[in-house]
Amino acid sequence: MSTPPTWHTTPYPLITTPKFTTPAPHDPFTLAATDMALVHNVIIRGLNSIHHQAPYISSLPTAEKLTFIKYCLFWFGFLHAHHTSEEEVMFPKISAAVGVPEVMEVNVTQHADFTPPLLEFKTYLDSLLADPDTFDSNKLISLIEAFAPTLTQHLHDEIPTLLNLRQHGDKIDILRISNEEGEHSMKSMSMTGETCWFMANLDLTYEGGIHKDFPPAPGVIKWWIRSVAWKWNGVCWRWGSCSKDGNPKALSIREL
Ligand SMILES: [Fe+2]
Numbered sequence: 001m002s003t004p005p006t007w008h009t010t011p012y013p014l015i016t017t018p019k020f021t022t023p024a025p026h027d028p029f030t031l032a033a034t035d036m037a038l039v040h041n042v043i044i045r046g047l048n049s050i051h052h053q054a055p056y057i058s059s060l061p062t063a064e065k066l067t068f069i070k071y072c073l074f075w076f077g078f079l080h081a082h083h084t085s086e087e088e089v090m091f092p093k094i095s096a097a098v099g100v101p102e103v104m105e106v107n108v109t110q111h112a113d114f115t116p117p118l119l120e121f122k123t124y125l126d127s128l129l130a131d132p133d134t135f136d137s138n139k140l141i142s143l144i145e146a147f148a149p150t151l152t153q154h155l156h157d158e159i160p161t162l163l164n165l166r167q168h169g170d171k172i173d174i175l176r177i178s179n180e181e182g183e184h185s186m187k188s189m190s191m192t193g194e195t196c197w198f199m200a201n202l203d204l205t206y207e208g209g210i211h212k213d214f215p216p217a218p219g220v221i222k223w224w225i226r227s228v229a230w231k232w233n234g235v236c237w238r239w240g241s242c243s244k245d246g247n248p249k250a251l252s253i254r255e256l
Pocket residue numbers: 036040082086158
């Protein structure tokens with residue numbers, strides 16, 4: 001089986017999915033936690049792609065700097081949509097199903113822990129839109145490093161939290177809730193922005209290709225995203241870690 005490129009797994013490691021390691025890969029809790037791990041891995045790959053390429057952006061022409069700044073903002077937009085959807089749809093439904101209001105509380109607390117430095121990152125990127133030539137690689141990386149350890153730990157921790165819901169058994173239809181969260185999240189994103197950003201960091205060869213059909217959307221929708229929506233902000237997707245067809249690709253700027 002092929003190993004992910006180092007720029008997918010550093011500085012922040014990817015999550016091994018439960019489906020890849022469990023002897024019961026079709027258990028609903030395994031499947032829901034696996035879907036969550038795959039989404040989290042897209043977020044981590046995207047963050048790694050920003051961290052690896054940021055040091056080389058300052059010397060680029062203004063228009064190219066702007067495409068990188070927008071790419072970073074799409075990363076933020078995707079993460080924000082994901083966490084908002086969890087807090088507004090997924091976590092309340094899980095709490096209601098199991099009858100334990102605080103069952104997902106640790107995840108909400110973790111969201112709150114990294115939000116202030118994450119918003120500083122967003123504020124800095126917003127400020128660069130008007131004047132991309134003031135882009136400062138060191139500043140961007142220091143802003144990332146202020147929230148990334150806490151964020152990525154949270155992204156890893158949420159997977160066993162979902163698996164542990166198995167103790168509540170039939171009280172919770174975890175796959176239905178997981179799918180509702182996914183649909184809510186997708187609808188809150190721009191098809192030509194965050195959705196394409198997601199595709200630009202989705203590695204369908206991961207773990208030997210066992211997730212090649214992810215996400216569970218109709219084929220015609222995936223075709224439309226890759227063939228039509230992709231072009232709208234197409235100049236931004238060069239910074240992604242994967243091709244639009246889900247294969248790992250070399251970063252647009254590689255360290256020498
Ligand atoms: Fe999540």
